[in-house]
Amino acid sequence: MAKPRTDSPTFIRPAIRAMDGYTPGEQPQAGGFIKLNTNENPYPPSPRVREAIERCATDDVRLYPDPLANALRDAAAARYDLTREHILAGNGSDDLLAIVLRACVDPGDRVAYPVPTYTLYDTLVGIAGALAVRVPFPTDFGLPPQLAAAQARVTFVCNPNAPSGTFIAVDDLAALSERVAGLLVVDEAYVDFATDSALRLVRQRPNVVVLRSLSKSFSLAGMRVGLAFGPPPVIAELCKVKDSYNLSRVSIAAGAAALADYDNMRAHVRRVASTRGRLSDRLRGLGYEVPPSQANFVLARRPGRDQRAIYEALKERRILVRYFATPDLYDALRITVGTDDEVDALLAAMRAIASTAPPP
């Protein structure tokens, strides 16, 4: 919790005055950086995406988009063998996380999740005036046994987890869904880089919602397209609280085109996974602990040694990685898997930095 600014107007809700805003990763507006800090895909989206976007460049932009984004829902239903009624489209999956809390949580309700994880959950819980139950992961990043006992309205599990990259078995999530008091939300922003998915649970369980994003695996971070999958009665309620026109005409068309070219995504995911293996091995060779990653990033940790100086030295060399100044992560860097060339440049810079200033 932040100390309220002394100049924050008193007509702002106390819950908002008391909280920090979310700090997104740096998005340098000047070029020339090797950008390995916000888990974007180094490869371009399908060429069909560009064609779809170009087809939107007409005077039809004077018309509102389809409020339900049905072209996108239908493309997703076909791709994932579900129905339109199982799917809600979002302006990125961040929009869908906010929609879930808006629909499920009253002020004071409990929202539980294992930590460290995606820090936007803290921010959204703060905005809702809800109570975050932050349950520490065990050292192997398995599911913490106490999570179900939190009796939360909503339980978030990010899987693969950010920033650890680790994956929890879907059977464990199925078992968790039977024990939680409320809704289980599996945030699968990175799941295309993993070997399994909890998507099948939305047919089997009445209280599971799976969130996907087209930002990472489909290379569409700039388009803002997310998908929520859930039992139709849950999706119908979520739909009531979304902004009426939460996706633009361009996002709807781009998202549908990306889903239609699934092979393009799979090919890029395979390249990322191969680079990820090499990056993990080399980082271990440099003395880092790297949990096995099923995402498009790795967490590189040197227990007890602050990585801020390494992060800053990399930034001076115009390589951006993610550093978290928190007690649980100050000794780690989260590094996005870029192209092979980008990763080679990163590793060369890390070796050079280590040789000029050996860490204490």
Ligand SMILES: *Cc1c(COP(=O)(O)O)cnc(C)c1O
């Ligand atoms: C990137 C990310 C999201 C949000 O993705 P958008 O679709 O770009 O909003 C959600 N959850 C996690 C864990 C992420 O890393």
